Amino acid sequence: MIKNFDYFVPVKVIFGAGRLEDTGTYVKEYGKKALIVTTGPFFKETGLVDRLMKILAKSGVESAHYYDISPNPLSTQVDAGAQFGREFGCDVLIGLGGGSAIDAAKGIAVAIGHNAPIWDYCPSGDPGDLTATSKTLPIIAITTTSGTGSHITPYAVITNPETKEKPGLGSDYTFPKVAIVDPELMLSVPPKITAATGFDILAHSIEAYTSEKSSPITDKMCEEAIRIVGRYLRRAVENGGDLEARTALAYADTLAGFSIAVAVITLCHSISHAVGGVCETVHGETLAAMTPHTMRYSMKFCPEKYKNIGLFLRDECCCEETDDDCSLEASVKEVEKLINDIGMNIPLSKQGVKESDFEEIANGTIKYMAGGLDNDLRKASKDDIIDILKKSF
Numbered sequence: 128m129i130k131n132f133d134y135f136v137p138v139k140v141i142f143g144a145g146r147l148e149d150t151g152t153y154v155k156e157y158g159k160k161a162l163i164v165t166t167g168p169f170f171k172e173t174g175l176v177d178r179l180m181k182i183l184a185k186s187g188v189e190s191a192h193y194y195d196i197s198p199n200p201l202s203t204q205v206d207a208g209a210q211f212g213r214e215f216g217c218d219v220l221i222g223l224g225g226g227s228a229i230d231a232a233k234g235i236a237v238a239i240g241h242n243a244p245i246w247d248y249c250p251s252g253d254p255g256d257l258t259a260t261s262k263t264l265p266i267i268a269i270t271t272t273s274g275t276g277s278h279i280t281p282y283a284v285i286t287n288p289e290t291k292e293k294p295g296l297g298s299d300y301t302f303p304k305v306a307i308v309d310p311e312l313m314l315s316v317p318p319k320i321t322a323a324t325g326f327d328i329l330a331h332s333i334e335a336y337t338s339e340k341s342s343p344i345t346d347k348m349c350e351e352a353i354r355i356v357g358r359y360l361r362r363a364v365e366n367g368g369d370l371e372a373r374t375a376l377a378y379a380d381t382l383a384g385f386s387i388a389v390a391v392i393t394l395c396h397s398i399s400h401a402v403g404g405v406c407e408t409v410h411g412e413t414l415a416a417m418t419p420h421t422m423r424y425s426m427k428f429c430p431e432k433y434k435n436i437g438l439f440l441r442d443e444c445c446c447e448e449t450d451d452d453c454s455l456e457a458s459v460k461e462v463e464k465l466i467n468d469i470g471m472n473i474p475l476s477k478q479g480v481k482e483s484d485f486e487e488i489a490n491g492t493i494k495y496m497a498g499g500l501d502n503d504l505r506k507a508s509k510d511d512i513i514d515i516l517k518k519s520f
């Protein structure tokens with residue numbers, strides 16, 4: 128029987144090679160002065176920012192560029208970006224890049240709209256956390272990697288450099304109005320970033336698929352996203368110029384984004400946010416180190432779905448009976464095989480994490496990622512989290 132569910136993801140998706148050229152048509156519906164946000168000056172140097180500014184100008188949209196954003200966007204950087212945007216008089220935000228740029232654009236849209244520091248709107252687990260309202264400026268997402276799903280979700284992950292907390296803010300008002308998904312922009316992404324972001328697609332799909340908030344709609348999207356990752360991620364890592372593989376992964380990233388926007392994430396993302404907050408690790412690498420262990424931890428609480436993950440990765444049908452080839456452990460092994468094949472077998476000890484960080488990571492997970500922990504069908508305790516960190520070390 129189909130269970131009760133809610134589904135609300137109000138994002139217009141403009142998908143396909145060359146679609147960047149259409150950006151102005153959509154941006155002009157929301158504003159006349161756009162602030163383009165990127166992480167660092169890279170896209171200015173490659174000419175992509177100038178190209179986008181020209182596209183916007185053709186639709187009568189003036190634009191400015193803000194790039195002082197790091198790969199794990201800091202609340203201080205978002206506040207400085209908001210100040211820059213206020214002085215420019217921006218009325219619409221464009222996040223151009225991977226998840227960090229899009230998240231930073233969302234953060235700036237909230238900070239300008241509410242005329243407040245962004246940390247007031249980050250759910251750090253403290254009393255007094257605020258939620259973004261309709262005052263949030265409109266956000267346009269132009270994604271240049273495949274993996275974070277941020278072009279579809281309302282979430283923005285912001286790190287507080289003082290407390291080293293890395294929560295995700297989000298409300299019905301922080302969804303991008305429009306997501307431009309142009310696979311041509313992804314052709315030059317280097318193999319290591321392709322692998323790390325590509326693994327993020329898989330982690331989103333596994334977690335949304337097995338989440339307490341999963342629904343029939345998100346299940347179907349997760350299933351397809353996992354199949355596409357199995358078919359195309361190795362190809363894209365091997366040959367970044369493979370437009371068919373890039374397009375397929377961009378689609379899988381979009382499907383996984385539509386899934387986590389509603390079914391959210393579970394245990395692995397919850398811990399990995401805290402790892403990233405304390406140790407500034409690369410999100411996809413941290414997920415790859417921990418996913419096999421979080422799968423083993425939770426799989427008996429949702430065995431059919433966990434068995435299917437390995438089958439979808441091999442592009443086979445759903446499992447109906449339990450046998451040797453269709454076991455839970457075989458599913459984890461299939462994920463581990465992919466991790467090895469794409470060069471993501473990097474234990475936490477090689478990502479700058481120290482055993483002495485475990486306590487702070489576990490405390491952070493419980494303090495501000497409690498919602499994600501609760502979405503996992505097996506509810507992890509602090510000891511469980513430390514045990515998973517040890518196994519991933």
Ligand SMILES: [Fe+2]
Pocket residue numbers: 274275327330331396410
């Ligand atoms: Fe992620």
